Amino acid sequence: SQTIHQWPATLVQPVGSPLSLECTVEGTSNPNLYWYRQAAGRGLQLLFYSVGIGQISSEVPQNLSASRPQDRQFILSSKKLLLSDSGFYLCAWSGEGEGDSTEAFFGQGTRLTVV
């Protein structure tokens, strides 16, 4: 079966520090991968999505970046965090091999607080 791992669960970082959040998927190949951010009490904002290794589409201009060094690994990074980067970050995958679907599977999320 497929599983998605996202870590860490919580993170407190000072303003100006770097960020690296990692997401890995098991049990599937060539998934579409997504990074979302959710501010408190708000909806999900799509940040990046990837259809393959090295292929990243950015949805919102910001000081964040994403990389996909391996088929099932998706990394969210920042060189210098801002206070406004605080939020709940979610990784997701989609693209089950047996057939097309609009179903996506989400990780448990990382609660980032920039202080």
Next chain:
Amino acid sequence: LAKTTQPISMDSYEGQEVNITCSHNNIATNDYITWYQQFPSQGPRFIIQGYKTKVTNEVASLFIPADRKSSTLSLPRVSLSDTAVYYCLVGGLIKAAGNKLTFGGGTRVLVKP
């Protein structure tokens, strides 16, 4: 991607049926309608997907009229644990051309005892 509009919030009581309607006037021929459920501090969870008419699973029913410009998620006999945010998404199949998953604001459903 077709834009969706759904109520910001709804209140209900245990045992009642909850119906959430989503408007998607610009839905394209190839678009599917998908609903997700999100509990606090968790990622969204897929509930149901449909293209036309009616779809039912063990969790919910999805009603889609012939013109497909709206859809209604029906949750039968809700319990307190159904309190969550429900998102309506409209778009093509995910594997096709790397379709994005764009979530709107969702509907916050509060089930009261």
